[in-house]
Every structure is written in structure tokens, then in C-alpha cells.
Amino acid sequence: DIVMTQTPLSSAVTLGQPASISCRSSQSLVHSDGNTYLSWLQQRPGQPPRLLIYKISNRLSGVPDRFSGSGAGTDFTLKISRVEAEDVGVYYCMQSTQFPLTFGGGTKVEIK
């Protein structure tokens, strides 16, 4: 199985300041079709997960542009350019390049 490791475990951010979350995979996420199936999900308190970004950097329709994804191979980053109160929650990276699908352990974002 591909192991997904997220850092930090938690991040306290001042409103309006940036936040960054790192995700590292135990092996390359480049699929044989050339795509890299790395996604980012947000889970607000008491809510189901919500897909924010797929294939490293593609934002789902309706996701604010303050969210951006980057990276390649085994190292990936989710950035929030200016944290807003509604961004509080836990963020997960997920790989779907190879079965079984696997998730990172999550990064909790809270307001300082």
C-alpha cells in the first residue's frame, strides 16, 4: 500500500494569513497514463469530506481560488493564501493512483 504522510498535524493560523500543508507519498503517484492522482479534501467539523483539488492542482468548481495545490512525484503541497474562518477543519490528501486508495492522517487547521 502507498503510505501518505502529512505535516504538520495541526496548524494555528491568524485570519488573513497563509497556511501550507505538506503531503508525502511512500512511492511515486505518477500513473501509467501519465496523470498523478493526488487529491486534497477538506472536512469541516461535523461534515463529510469535501473534494477541493484533484490531480495535484485542479480546483473543483466552486472552490475558492485561495486554495492551490502543487507538487510532483512524491511531494505535494496544499496552500491557503489567506485563511478565512470557514477554512477551519481537517485537511486530507488522498492518492487514487493505485489500489488500495489511501489517505494521509489529516492536518487540523484552526484560527489563532
Add this chain to the structure above:
Amino acid sequence: QITLKESGPTLVKPTQTLTLTCTFSGFSLNTSGVGVGWIRQPPGKALEWLGFIYWNDDKRYSPSLKTRLTITKDTSKNHVVLTMTNMDPVDTATYYCARANAAYWGPGTLVTVSS
């Protein structure tokens, strides 16, 4: 509008079999490329993928749970059913059904395993 919703028991006893149904709308499991599956989340813990079923009846399961899981579909009813045998208290979790592309999730259902 795409929606999914889980239904089933909220409490099961150890060793019993859990059966959950995902009822979806807004898409068809007869459409090429479409898949639906299950992910769970123990209280306060991370997400764990359980398995998917695809439009062509291809099924993929978590290797660690494969012997206990069965996922089936009824395309006429827009249902996907998860069966998990030999339930244990460590299986206590919120169970989510979702589209295989993770773009759509149900609200989840908390299943507690306790005698």
C-alpha cells in the same frame, strides 16, 4: 444534482454482519467510468477506504478487509450495498458512501459495534 445517502443500522453486536445501503441520484451506475464506494472514519480518526464498485461490475476492496467485505449494486434502484461480516468494536465508525472520483459524498452514518 448529484446526491448520495447512507442508510442502515446504527448499532450492531459483535460478530454480526453489517449491511449498509447507499441510495444515490443524479447519475447512473450504468454510465461508463462511474463508480461508487465506501469510506469509513472511526471517531476522531482519519479516513479509511473500504472499496468501490464500478459501472462494469468491477469491484475493488481494501486488502486488509477483503475477506469481510462485499459491495454490490442494483442499478434499477440506484443502490449500492456494503456488507461487512464479523463486526468488532474497532469497526465503530462513520461510514460514508461516495462517488469513486471523491467529488460527491453522502452525509455519513455512524455505526456503533457494541454488545
